[in-house]
Each structure stands twice: as structure tokens, then as C-alpha cells.
Amino acid sequence: MYFPIWLQQFLKVLVIIGEFMPRALIILDWDRIKGPVVKAKYPEIDFDPDLAMKIFMAHTAQEPIETQLALQFGSGETTIKIASRFTQFKEKGIMRRHLFILLLNPEENPKEFFKLLEEFEKNLKSEIDASYLPELVKNIYIQKTSSQISISFDIEELSNKIIERSKQLLDQGEIQKAQSLISKAKVIPSKIVELLQLAENAVKEKKYIIAGNYYESASKLLLEVDETTLMQQYHEKAEKLKKIPTLQKERKEYIENAIKALKKIDFSEAIEWYEAAAKRSKELDDEIKAVEYTKKAEALAAFLEAERESKLKESPENNN
Amino acid sequence: MEDYADFKWKIIVIGDPSVGKTTLMLRYTQKKFRELYIPTVGAQISRKIVKIEGYLCSLNIWDIAGQQKFSNIRRLFYEGADAAIIVFDLTNKTSFINSSTWYNDFSSHSDSSFGVLIGNKVDLKKNRIVLQEWGEKLAEKMGFQYFETSAKTGKNVENVFSYLATTIFESISNNR
Numbered sequence: 001m002y003f004p005i006w007l008q009q010f011l012k013v014l015v016i017i018g019e020f021m022p023r024a025l026i027i028l029d030w031d032r033i034k035g036p037v038v039k040a041k042y043p044e045i046d047f048d049p050d051l052a053m054k055i056f057m058a059h060t061a062q063e064p065i066e067t068q069l070a071l072q073f074g075s076g077e078t079t080i081k082i083a084s085r086f087t088q089f090k091e092k093g094i095m096r097r098h099l100f101i102l103l104l105n106p107e108e109n110p111k112e113f114f115k116l117l118e119e120f121e122k123n124l125k126s127e128i129d130a131s132y133l134p135e136l137v138k139n140i141y142i143q144k145t146s147s148q149i150s151i152s153f154d155i156e157e158l159s160n161k162i163i164e165r166s167k168q169l170l171d172q173g174e175i176q177k178a179q180s181l182i183s184k185a186k187v188i189p190s191k192i193v194e195l196l197q198l199a200e201n202a203v204k205e206k207k208y209i210i211a212g213n214y215y216e217s218a219s220k221l222l223l224e225v226d227e228t229t230l231m232q233q234y235h236e237k238a239e240k241l242k243k244i245p246t247l248q249k250e251r252k253e254y255i256e257n258a259i260k261a262l263k264k265i266d267f268s269e270a271i272e273w274y275e276a277a278a279k280r281s282k283e284l285d286d287e288i289k290a291v292e293y294t295k296k297a298e299a300l301a302a303f304l305e306a307e308r309e310s311k312l313k314e315s316p317e318n319n320n
Numbered sequence: 321m322e323d324y325a326d327f328k329w330k331i332i333v334i335g336d337p338s339v340g341k342t343t344l345m346l347r348y349t350q351k352k353f354r355e356l357y358i359p360t361v362g363a364q365i366s367r368k369i370v371k372i373e374g375y376l377c378s379l380n381i382w383d384i385a386g387q388q389k390f391s392n393i394r395r396l397f398y399e400g401a402d403a404a405i406i407v408f409d410l411t412n413k414t415s416f417i418n419s420s421t422w423y424n425d426f427s428s429h430s431d432s433s434f435g436v437l438i439g440n441k442v443d444l445k446k447n448r449i450v451l452q453e454w455g456e457k458l459a460e461k462m463g464f465q466y467f468e469t470s471a472k473t474g475k476n477v478e479n480v481f482s483y484l485a486t487t488i489f490e491s492i493s494n495n496r
Contacts, residue, residue: 032400033330033380035365049365057362060393095399 022083022102022113023201025120025141028052029128030097039128040137043198045103051080055099059086068117070110083110085117087125098128105204142190142197158189162225184225192218203241212241244284251280251289258296267304271297325369325378329488330400331481332430334422335407336415337386340440343471344407345383348481351474363397368481372489379485395429403484404435408455410468411447416454423462434487436465436480443470 026041036052051073059066071082081104088097100120102113123140127133162185169178199214215238222231258273274297281290333341342364349366364383369376384397404426408415419437427433437459439450452468459466465483469476 033328034367035363035380035382053362053365057393060396 022104022108024103025137026099026101026103027120027124027128027133027137028056028099028101030056030099036099040134042134042138042141043201047103052099055082055084055101056086056097059084059099068114072110079106081106081108081110083113083117085114085121087121096128098125100124139190142193158192158225158227158230159185161227162188165226181225188221188225192221195221199241208241208244212238214238215241247280247284251277251284254280255293267300271300271304274300324376326375327377327489327492328380329377329402329485330380330382331403331405331484332382332384332398332401332426333405333407334384334426335386335438336409336412336418336422339386339407339409339412339415340471341386341405341407342383344405344438344440344469344477344480345381347471347474347477349381362393370481370485372485375489377485377489379481381481394425398426398429401426401430401432402434402488403432404430405438405480405484406435406462406464407438407440408450410439410441410450410455411444413449416450416458419458420462423464433463434491435462436467436484437462438480439466439468440471442468442475443472 024041024043024045024047026047027039028036029039031037036049036056038047038052041047054073055069055071058069058071065086065088067086069082069084069086071084073080073082083102083104085100086097087100088095090096098121100117102110102117104110104113120140124133124137127136130136162181166178166181166185169175169181195214195218199211199218202208202211202214215234219231219234219238222228222234254273254277258270258277261267261269261273274293278290278293278297281293333345335341345364345366349368362385366381366383368379368381370379371377382397382401384394404423406419406422406426408419410416416439423437426435437455439452439455442448455468456466467476467480467483469480471477
């Protein structure tokens with residue numbers, strides 16, 4: 001099956017992110033008066049307080065307390081998978097209890113995230129009450145999860161490239177430009193990873209235009225740091241994603257028209273519609289459907305050809 | 321609103337399963353009644369802000385599951401409680417007898433010894449088994465105030481929480 005280079009890279013990003021990309025990290029503090037309190041979460045998502053209580057109970061209902069748990073709530077499309085880590089310790093005579101929760105995608109295995117949770121706990125445990133915790137959680141989440149997408153997008157590589165370019169500018173005496181570029185090296189790579197994650201989530205929710213916008217934003221950030229090759233790739237991805245809803249709509253119409261033509265026994269028209277649907281499928285990189293509609297068109301064409309030949313044989317000229 | 325409250329208190333609601341703990345809480349916090357019995361898993365927390373003498377007071381009401389299987393974690397739920405509401409069903413003698421066990425459970429795991437005893441489902445007059453004087457005597461023994469309520473009609477529900485809130489507030493004021 002043929003995939004253009006940009007699509008291969010795009011799929012690589014999706015596959016890598018998909019393998020190791022939890023939906024969110026949530027940190028809960030157990031408050032004696034208020035119960036489970038969300039101290040920080042990233043990305044910003046709605047988190048059901050009842051679910052927080054259930055997770056807390058799953059950890060504490062048995063003796064000894066379970067430190068790490070792989071949990072699943074609901075079934076079918078409503079399945080929620082969770083990897084959770086519970087800690088408790090005495091601080092100034094008061095028992096503190098915290099939960100580090102990773103909200104996962106249905107296809108992910110919670111046990112594979114225990115190590116990551118341990119790292120989150122190690123990095124964040126002493127900062128639970130800090131006012132900057134949400135910002136810290138965001139940065140650590142991006143840092144820890146982005147290492148998993150480094151094959152397709154290497155933060156360090158981009159940062160190094162920017163720094164290298166800054167050095168060149170310094171050599172050329174462009175001090176202001178070099179300083180500006182260095183300051184961008186600190187923020188832009190992680191911002192791009194964040195945008196890619198948001199784009200990935202949007203693709204999963206079939207919000208292609210939104211996903212395209214995220215890629216476009218990532219592309220613009222790359223332009224800011226003169227990373228034109230990657231910028232062009234992301235721009236193309238953005239364009240492609242934004243076209244998906246229109247292409248899907250058109251393909252649906254073509255199929256409906258083909259079926260209508262078949263009902264009218266107008267095979268020629270049906271062939272045209274199936275061919276058009278196959279073309280749209282190729283544009284959508286939906287090879288399976290492209291093959292299906294091409295085969296249907298070819299089968300109808302073969303049928304028409306057989307009919308034509310049969311009619312020719314039956315014609316008076318041939319009979320003579 | 322919760323964050324702006326001058327006082328934050330924790331009230332736990334305990335008692336045998338299906339005596340009406342959740343419906344009492346639902347009646348007080350949402351003015352609703354639910355016919356269907358859905359057992360509570362662990363604990364359900366509701367909040368209501370009340371104003372006492374110009375102060376905003378946040379009542380964190382913990383409806384704690386009555387099932388035996390949750391006994392391990394119940395003590396965690398008792399931590400920091402300012403008051404307890406022990407509920408029994410006026411049509412169910414066992415639930416009344418078990419109120420003493422619930423009281424012992426609360427007093428042994430909590431710093432507070434303040435609370436109320438509630439005989440719920442007072443609307444079911446024909447099925448009533450527990451007499452008012454039995455409830456009053458038991459409450460006296462516990463050092464609690466006794467109320468008879470109906471989560472269905474709302475009878476006395478507001479009074480229970482109002483009594484608890486004002487008494488906690490008064491004890492804080494007196495200790496100042």
C-alpha cells in the first residue's frame with residue numbers, strides 16, 4: 001500500500017502517541033472535610049468527583065492498602081481505563097493522602113503506566129500544596145510523555161538546531177536576533193509537543209478541522225524558529241486534515257448516488273459515482289474503501305461489457 | 321462559593337442500609353425525593369452553604385454507605401467530622417437497634433461527640449414500629465437530639481440541618 005512520505009510521518013506520530021499517550025494526569029488530595037480534591041490536572045478535562053471517590057476506595061478498601069492499581073470503569077464505548085497510584089504519609093501530625101491518576105485510552109494497558117506514575121509521584125509529591133502545581137504538572141506531563149514521541153518529533157533535536165542557528169547569528173553579529181531565537185528555544189519545542197497531543201486527541205474525536213488548526217499552529221511556531229522543512233510538513237498535514245469532513249461528505253453523496261443509479265438500472269452512471277467515491281477514498285487515504293469502490297465500478301463495467309457483447313452476438317447482422 | 325465560606329464543617333450521615341440516608345441528603349441539598357433505592361458506594365459528598373449571623377458556613381455532608389463491606393474504610397470517612405446524623409427507619413426495628421452500634425462506631429473513630437438521632441419515614445404511619453419515646457430515650461442516652469423526619473415529604477429535614485449548623489456555630493462562638 002502506498003503512503004506519501006508526509007503521511008507516513010504523520011501516521012508514525014499517531015502510532016507513537018497512541019501507544020503511550022494517556023488522556024490526562026490528575027492529582028488528587030484527600031481532604032478530611034471535602035473528600036477528594038483535584039489539585040491539578042492536565043490537559044483540562046472534566047473529572048467526575050464520584051469517580052475520584054471510587055478510585056480512592058479501590059485503594060483503601062483492603063488491608064494492606066494497594067499502592068498501584070489498574071482500573072476499568074464502565075463497558076463498551078463508555079469504558080474508562082485508569083492507572084492510579086496512592087500515597088499516604090504523616091506531615092506535621094496530619095495524615096496526607098494523595099492520588100496520582102492517569103486517565104487512559106480504551107486500548108491502553110494501565111499496568112504499563114505504573115513506572116510513569118511512580119515518576120510523577122517522585123517529582124510532584126513535595127509540591128502538592130504549591131500554587132504553581134498546575135503549571136508544574138503541565139510541564140512534567142509534557143516532558144514525560146513527549147519522550148515517547150521523540151522518534152517523530154525530537155524536542156532536544158529542535159532545541160539544539162535553534163541554539164546552533166543562534167550561534168551562527170551571533171557569529172554574524174546579529175545579537176538581538178540570536179537572543180530572541182534562544183528565548184524561543186526554551187518554549188517553542190514543548191509548545192509544539194503540546195499542540196501535537198491536542199491534535200491527536202482531536203483526531204481521535206474525529207474533530208479534523210480542530211486537529212488541522214493545531215497542526216497549523218505548530219507549523220507557525222516552526223516558522224518562528226526557521227524550521228521550514230518540518231513547518232511545511234505540518235502545514236500540509238493541517239490542510240489535509242481540514243479537508244477530511246468535506247471529502248467524507250462528498251464520498252457519502254457519491255455512494256448514495258451510485259445506489260440510486262443502480263436502482264434505476266443505470267449501470268453507466270453507477271460506475272461514474274463509484275469511481276468518484278474511490279477517488280475521494282484515495283484522497284482520504286482510505287485504501288480499503290478505495291479498493292472496494294474501484295472493484296464495484298470494475299464489476300459493473302465488466303457486466304456492461306458482457307451485456308454489450310451479448311447484444312452484439314444477438315444482433316441481426318451476426319445472425320446473418 | 322465553597323472557597324469563600326467563613327466556616328467549613330463536616331457532617332456524616334450514617335445508619336443501616338436503606339433507612340433513607342441518601343434521600344434525606346437529597347431532600348436537604350436539592351429538595352428532591354427518590355423512590356428507587358440505589359445503594360451508596362463508599363460515600364457521597366454534598367455541599368450546602370448556609371448563612372448564620374452573617375457568616376457563610378459550608379456544610380460538607382457525607383452520606384456514608386451502610387453496607388458491611390465498606391466497614392474497613394468507614395473510619396477514614398469519619399476523620400474530621402464535626403457532627404453525626406444517625407438515621408434509622410421508623411418501620412424497621414433492627415435499624416433502630418443497630419443505631420447504638422453506629423453511635424459506638426462514630427464515637428470510637430471521631431473526635432466529635434455531637435450529633436442527632438433521626439427516625440426517618442415518619443410519613444409511613446401505618447407501618448410504624450418504633451415509638452417516639454424509644455427514639456427519644458436512645459438519643460438521650462447518646463447525648464443527641466432526637467428528630468423524626470420524612471425525606472419524602474420533607475418534614476423536619478431542614479430543621480435537622482439547621483439545628484446542627486447553629487449548634488456547631490454556637491460552640492465555636494462560645495470557644496472564642
